[in-house]
Amino acid sequence: MTPIIQTTNLKKTYGDVTAVNSITLSVEKGALFGLLGPNGSGKTTMIKMLTGQIRQTSGSALVLGREVAAEPIWVRQQVGILPEQETPPSFLTALEYLDLVGSIRNLPDITSRADWWFDFLDFADKKNVLCKDLSRGTRQKLMLAQAFIHQPELAFIDEPLINFDPVMQRVVKDFFVEYVKTGNTLFISTHILSIAEEICSGFAILHKGNLLKTGSPQELSEEGISLDDYFLRLVGRNKDA
Known part of the structure; x- marks a missing residue:
């Protein structure tokens, strides 16, 4: 099956600053996928490239089978987008x-x-x-x-719960879970790891623009590792790592 999102060596630089560094990533249809990372890790830049809001410096991004850089308006017409701050x-x-x-x-x-x-x-x-x-x-x-x-069959959601109280957070998380059960796909960017651990079927961890790891919360659970501990080890903040 062709991935609904596919990036190959996707890169974005601003002068001498590399915001996203050669990311190769695929997301299958029906996934509730979490893009995880600290603030400033490149998550929002990734979403903006995947939705045609900014153009990559190099590499490619396919969304719904189309090259985003070649057809940005078509992509934005098809997908749902929830920006972080707009x-x-x-x-x-x-x-x-x-x-x-x-x-x-x-x-x-x-x-x-x-x-x-x-x-x-x-x-x-x-x-x-x-x-x-x-x-x-x-x-x-x-x-x-x-x-x-x-x-939309595919939606990009940047920090979806940031302004919601606990009751509304539960309502929205339940909605996301039900939404993908009908074959739709959600790509969620967040720095709140509990969201991914609770509802995501897969994740990718970004740090300083680099892709550190892809996997699923279930895989980590089977290994007896929490996503929180695993994340902290990867970004070098776990004193026991």
């Missing part, structure tokens, strides 16, 4: 923003789709509030909704 337009209400997303994506029944998300993430009382007046957690809910409102 916020919705301040001059629109939450409902107007989802209406705009639906219009851009030519979605039928955008009102019913939006209402489903308002109810599911429990912020229907905020749908007519300007985005600039929403709390960080509510803006995160809105950005999550826009990433999935077209029911």
